[in-house]
Amino acid sequence: MIDERILVAAGRVVTCDPARASEADPLGVLEDGAVLVAGGLIAAVGPRAELAARAPDARLVAAADAVITPGLVDAHTHAPWMGSRDGEYALRMAGADYEAIARAGGGIVASMRAVRAATVEGIARALRARAARMAALGVTTIECKSGYGLDEASERKQLEAIAEASTDPLAPRLVPTYLALHALPPEARPDGATPAARSAYARIVAERWLPAIAAAGLARFVDAYVDREAFSVDDARLVLGRARALGLGVRLHVGQFADVGGADLAAELGAASADHLEHVGPEGARALAAAGTRAVLLPVASLTLRQEPPPVATLRIAGVRLVVASDANPGTAPTESLPLALALAVSSYGLTVAEALLGATREAAASLGLATATGVLAPGLEADLVVWDLPHENALVQPWGTSRARLVLRGGRALACGSGSSVP
Numbered sequence: 479m480i481d482e483r484i485l486v487a488a489g490r491v492v493t494c495d496p497a498r499a500s501e502a503d504p505l506g507v508l509e510d511g512a513v514l515v516a517g518g519l520i521a522a523v524g525p526r527a528e529l530a531a532r533a534p535d536a537r538l539v540a541a542a543d544a545v546i547t548p549g550l551v552d553a554h555t556h557a558p559w560m561g562s563r564d565g566e567y568a569l570r571m572a573g574a575d576y577e578a579i580a581r582a583g584g585g586i587v588a589s590m591r592a593v594r595a596a597t598v599e600g601i602a603r604a605l606r607a608r609a610a611r612m613a614a615l616g617v618t619t620i621e622c623k624s625g626y627g628l629d630e631a632s633e634r635k636q637l638e639a640i641a642e643a644s645t646d647p648l649a650p651r652l653v654p655t656y657l658a659l660h661a662l663p664p665e666a667r668p669d670g671a672t673p674a675a676r677s678a679y680a681r682i683v684a685e686r687w688l689p690a691i692a693a694a695g696l697a698r699f700v701d702a703y704v705d706r707e708a709f710s711v712d713d714a715r716l717v718l719g720r721a722r723a724l725g726l727g728v729r730l731h732v733g734q735f736a737d738v739g740g741a742d743l744a745a746e747l748g749a750a751s752a753d754h755l756e757h758v759g760p761e762g763a764r765a766l767a768a769a770g771t772r773a774v775l776l777p778v779a780s781l782t783l784r785q786e787p788p789p790v791a792t793l794r795i796a797g798v799r800l801v802v803a804s805d806a807n808p809g810t811a812p813t814e815s816l817p818l819a820l821a822l823a824v825s826s827y828g829l830t831v832a833e834a835l836l837g838a839t840r841e842a843a844a845s846l847g848l849a850t851a852t853g854v855l856a857p858g859l860e861a862d863l864v865v866w867d868l869p870h871e872n873a874l875v876q877p878w879g880t881s882r883a884r885l886v887l888r889g890g891r892a893l894a895c896g897s898g899s900s901v902p
Contacts, residue, residue, distance in 0.1 A: 483536040487512035518890035549618025549862030551842035554803035561592025586661040601639035625657025637696035659702035680713035704740035745769035763796035776805035777822035802837035
């Protein structure tokens with residue numbers, strides 16, 4: 479299918495293209511529009527009649543009552559996880575505290591045990607299956623973090639599994655992130671998870687593990703969890719500064735439980751994103767905006783943890799670009815659904831429909847360094863798009879609880895087909 483020309487048409491084409499957008503129409507919508515796909519790329523976007531006349535030989539895939547958007551980009555996931563933490567989830571829903579569960583040996587360390595017991599092949603197999611389910615929900619790009627191995631061999635195992643799963647052309651694009659500072663493994667805290675133990679662990683990561691992972695080409699980004707009972711700003715600066723020196727991008731988990739200066743560090747390092755941000759003040763927001771660091775909002779996690787939303791109005795006023803992601807993980811966001819996160823971003827965080835959709839397309843792609851590849855329907859970009867069995871883009875942020883994707887293309891290849899699609 480990638481070698482043939484396809485004309486994908488619908489009643490509404492949501493381009494997310496800034497060249498077509500306006501204050502009244504931030505999504506750049508075309509009515510009765512179409513996308514011409516050739517050689518895996520977008521050849522043209524425009525009115526259906528005009529493109530049909532331009533490419534009479536193209537195979538037509540049309541649905542007048544549908545919406546076309548760019549493929550969704552999930553810019554924060556822990557998708558290569560193993561095992562289940564359903565017992566913890568039940569405890570949390572009954573009122574147990576997340577940080578207390580972690581101190582008792584659950585949380586991230588529970589997932590560590592599952593990853594350490596798995597093989598690269600086993601993790602890759604689980605990741606492929608998870609990515610296929612996410613593709614059926616309209617996702618064509620997935621950022622995948624390690625961070626559950628907590629030693630060099632096991633972190634590499636997760637990253638190698640991402641690389642192995644990435645070889646499938648009929649799967650979403652996978653962007654590997656080395657979550658270098660996530661939690662302390664048991665062997666690194668003989669006297670408990672003290673600040674000194676965390677700092678010693680950060681030095682090992684920066685001096686020994688990170689250079690080898692960078693040299694192997696296993697990661698595009700390096701991430702660190704900076705919070706009250708996680709790693710300090712100084713710990714993260716050591717590791718992420720080394721990552722920058724090695725030519726890798728930087729992302730941070732910031733302010734999920736407390737504002738300890740993570741946003742300022744993200745700005746200082748020119749991070750691609752600062753994620754969570756349930757706790758960030760006006761100064762931190764202004765610093766992020768000045769640095770061009772995007773805010774990745776994770777509403778499934780804050781829902782599960784019964785947290786107040788991030789200060790979205792403060793971020794807006796500062797001019798921070800907003801991204802919405804699923805945070806898919808086995809503990810605080812046990813979901814694979816970016817559409818669910820979009821629904822919650824609108825209903826719980828107060829984002830507009832346009833903010834939510836841009837946050838899972840154009841802004842998400844830009845946060846992953848993919849602005850010239852995906853996230854927008856424009857000529858020359860990869861043909862990553864979704865035909866939704868919905869009458870209007872407003873319906874995309876309703877909590878359907880099921881897939882409304884009729885057709886999902888990545889690079890012109892079909893990842894998923896729902897009812898009504900004529901593409902095999």
